[in-house]
Amino acid sequence: MKTLYKTFAAIVLITFSVYDAKKEEAPEKKKLSSEIQSRKSYWPNGAQLVISVSMQFETGGQPEGAESPFSGNPLPKGNPDMPAESWFRYGAKEGVYRMLDLWKKHNIYVTSHVVGEAAIKYPEVARAIANGGHEIAAHGIAWKDQWNLSYKDELNFIKKGIDTVEAITGKRGRGYNANWLRRGPNTLKVLQELDFLYHIDDLSRDEPFITKVRGKNFVVMPYTLRNNDIVNIEGKHWSPNQHLAQLKMEFDQLYKEGATKRRMMSISMHDRIGGTPAVVNAVDQFIQYAKKHKGVVFMRKDEIANMVKNDPNTPEDNSEFKFNN
Amino acid sequence: MKTLYKTFAAIVLITFSVYDAKKEEAPEKKKLSSEIQSRKSYWPNGAQLVISVSMQFETGGQPEGAESPFSGNPLPKGNPDMPAESWFRYGAKEGVYRMLDLWKKHNIYVTSHVVGEAAIKYPEVARAIANGGHEIAAHGIAWKDQWNLSYKDELNFIKKGIDTVEAITGKRGRGYNANWLRRGPNTLKVLQELDFLYHIDDLSRDEPFITKVRGKNFVVMPYTLRNNDIVNIEGKHWSPNQHLAQLKMEFDQLYKEGATKRRMMSISMHDRIGGTPAVVNAVDQFIQYAKKHKGVVFMRKDEIANMVKNDPNTPEDNSEFKFNN
Amino acid sequence: MKTLYKTFAAIVLITFSVYDAKKEEAPEKKKLSSEIQSRKSYWPNGAQLVISVSMQFETGGQPEGAESPFSGNPLPKGNPDMPAESWFRYGAKEGVYRMLDLWKKHNIYVTSHVVGEAAIKYPEVARAIANGGHEIAAHGIAWKDQWNLSYKDELNFIKKGIDTVEAITGKRGRGYNANWLRRGPNTLKVLQELDFLYHIDDLSRDEPFITKVRGKNFVVMPYTLRNNDIVNIEGKHWSPNQHLAQLKMEFDQLYKEGATKRRMMSISMHDRIGGTPAVVNAVDQFIQYAKKHKGVVFMRKDEIANMVKNDPNTPEDNSEFKFNN
């Protein structure tokens, strides 16, 4: 529909013909839009709000000049940026372990998006995550762009990642997160071919939905840049009490909405950022706050995806139809 | 007067002649400046403070690379930015509906500035706004610059927008908001020719005022970048509790001033930003706070414009005389 | 001494000769540094803390593309930036009047740095400030760089400003503030020739001090970018409650120090920024807070300068000796 609409809009602009509402087809086809549908849908397990945490393990895979407090002032290519490298190492030396202690303290299981090269460099960290009962999800073999790869190269890039991480942890990723969320037009088809269950690189909803890929159901788990420590990647202008306020105010609204529709809250933490003491402190306080509310459940994304994949109440959204058909 | 002054100042600068206060005419002509005038003016309806919310519906009309958390790191032109597109979609899938629920909860009617192409892509969203009793205002046919258009092209650009949105919603816009507030020298004349009642792209006052366009009254509704979620378009460095503090502290001051002069508070929310859970939570708390005060009224901008257009207490300001005569 | 030292340091660097502390002369010459001196000095009037507010009146004098929420995304030179112009106008239509009401409410007199062209464009605003009993200080004839002017041109630039503002307000400025604090090597000599009493474009101390200009005393009033609304010129990332926290925490420390040494707190507000409702609300709350403390005095900078100019307890600092001798 989208394509048809775009063209139509174009004609409108050129000819200045009057827009004809009768020509609309999409609205009928959109019966499953969140507006109508999601108000009817609830969580199978009767939860009022499902919260899922993403814990990115990427450290060690970063290329020269990757985003950090130092990337605003980079060294000439080829010069080792020693403090920047040590800033990244924090994720493997302190960050992930601190977060694992937090999940254990609260008996929560999270989804960890693991970059292949990070697991190669710090296998003990990847295993500690897997041994903690957390989901090992995929994040590519390397920390690099994939939106510009051919179908074949992108498939190799992703397959190499899950093969490598499985060899190290014994777990095969079935959920995907692209570098900076930057997937390409072929990504969902590639993921389907590799038997993936879901991806998270979509910011359009506060609940999981189905999108058709080559006609079959593929799950899109909601992700967000809001409850995400990445907003503080430069390490300034975002104090931990602001982060706590963001989490609580977001929670309060979604929990309220959860009484009448299916709602999911996504939280994201990166090894070297979310794993710092003050952020873990903030998230610890948030979890204690959330747990005081009835019907709040923390789940891994693979569990959620399996739960909603064939649930008729799950909204379907084919906004990217032109890429996925 | 402005032009005369500019020239005068120029001469002053060159000749270093002594400035002669007697030569001043403007001050007399400025009897209606807010300083003198507005202290005498109150709201016809006896309200102490009028608050008007703008809800921009733009999603779907954005061009490639439009401002978003991804625009700081754009893809090469021509590559679909999948996560950025999904970030914009949030406005149509969640944002507007969440805000509509908020207005309904508080029985408030707002002004929605609708981009033509957004309504073409998501007609059900545009209709939901109109059916909620909210004002359908104009925001151009497309999300693009208009300050650089000829008079004729700008007229077509604006007319196409109201024709299109009217065909979809049944409502014809009579209030205007330019893309990034960036109107051109001809905009007000164009709006007058198209029978518009007011525009909002002026940040100079905290109350509506009259400006002469080809000698006839045209209403300028105050707008602001302060109580505006757009400050957080990058999605960082502005926590929802900061936004709530801004709204309350602004309100407290304007409400106090409202006891002795006409004051109006403008709040702006964009589908994909203001429609997120934490911001709606903040605005919900603000509305509850404001409603506890006597004489606080929430109104649509068209209602306000009709109320003040021919009120002798409304200040007149012809600062843009050279463009509008 | 500074120059001698610089050279010396240079030699050190090249020859790697051992630094010889015996060669030091500056330390002796620096007997009057704040370290030693200011601990002995108190305010003549026995105040524990003197607070002085600067209220910049600049609106109307801004050049195309001057800093504003729009300057990050400027229009091609020559195109009128209508919303940016209206954003500046706010200072003359609302901002200054709102601040004048605040000073009146608290019976405080402030120092207003008036740009000549701003007074030419809005003489009624300049007069309202003068008639309120506030100090009319100089800020140049125009809003433009002066650090790059010759001695003669800089003298004309400054003289034109005070002549013009005096013609409009009847008050002749004797305190100076350069555009963006950017004075040049000749500025203090020029100011002395024009019979100025002090300048504020120095951020090095929290108390006034004397610097020798051609051997005669010239007063330097402390200024700061900290308690300054200019930090929020872009209109984002700085909420009014943060501004209030900054003011209170700064005050608490300086007030405590005021018990044993001379301390002064400088606050700065610009017509179109500090004059907005939420900031005035914050400053109003701050003034109420400060006034609860014994020995807190609000003064105009000219009064302070006259008080300290010949006070032996006032520290002398000739850090810019090489420019001012």
Added chain:
Amino acid sequence: MKTLYKTFAAIVLITFSVYDAKKEEAPEKKKLSSEIQSRKSYWPNGAQLVISVSMQFETGGQPEGAESPFSGNPLPKGNPDMPAESWFRYGAKEGVYRMLDLWKKHNIYVTSHVVGEAAIKYPEVARAIANGGHEIAAHGIAWKDQWNLSYKDELNFIKKGIDTVEAITGKRGRGYNANWLRRGPNTLKVLQELDFLYHIDDLSRDEPFITKVRGKNFVVMPYTLRNNDIVNIEGKHWSPNQHLAQLKMEFDQLYKEGATKRRMMSISMHDRIGGTPAVVNAVDQFIQYAKKHKGVVFMRKDEIANMVKNDPNTPEDNSEFKFNN
């Protein structure tokens, strides 16, 4: 190991061979990683948390255009930036003295990283620090890059710094901090040759650790950009109450962890930033808060380094083996 791994990863990428976990050697070699080791290690003195403050004294050594509120808008090279120079001077005229008063008030001894040229320009400041019983640590002879120097030039750069500062203060630095933390591949070897005990330009841990340099123990003291006033070098977007929240939330987490493992909190303040009234106020409140907790000790970094250098419980980390062997 790192190099071996990198190559290995490279091969993996090209051949897409299956990753063979058996080939891993590093994990065994990593028995001393913080994960395993530090949970067994405590402070020799039985403290639950050791806090160490760094006070950078750099003012006077800055090159033209050094980072400041003015560096975003620099003057053409060669023009003296008078207000920027005065902003830096604040560190020597007020900042350091204010901080010294704070340490004295709380009977705390800190580590001061002194730039050689700063001590040459303000010897009385360097001596005041040394006379206060604080550690005089090294920060290079000048405020400039050293990551691009040859071994010999870097050795001269660092040696000149300690010789010069020792000549002025009588104290010889044995701890090092590079400009912007930007050391080069040779830095640790150079420091070892100059008999240094430790360096702080590593952000990877929250406790001190040993790294082998040419086979001998060298101490790495943890440093951080988190509890660091440098995040506010532009002087905006970071209010003092945010800084206090950061310090308290970081402390609460590290103190809790200190019950079961060795933890250290690093705080950094720069003369012209941390020495401002509101920041000193925040740190004063933080120290009072921390001191209410049992087992909290404030120490100089040289004391800590001596304590842990030969302690078998101190973790060893050779992540930079390829540079230091």
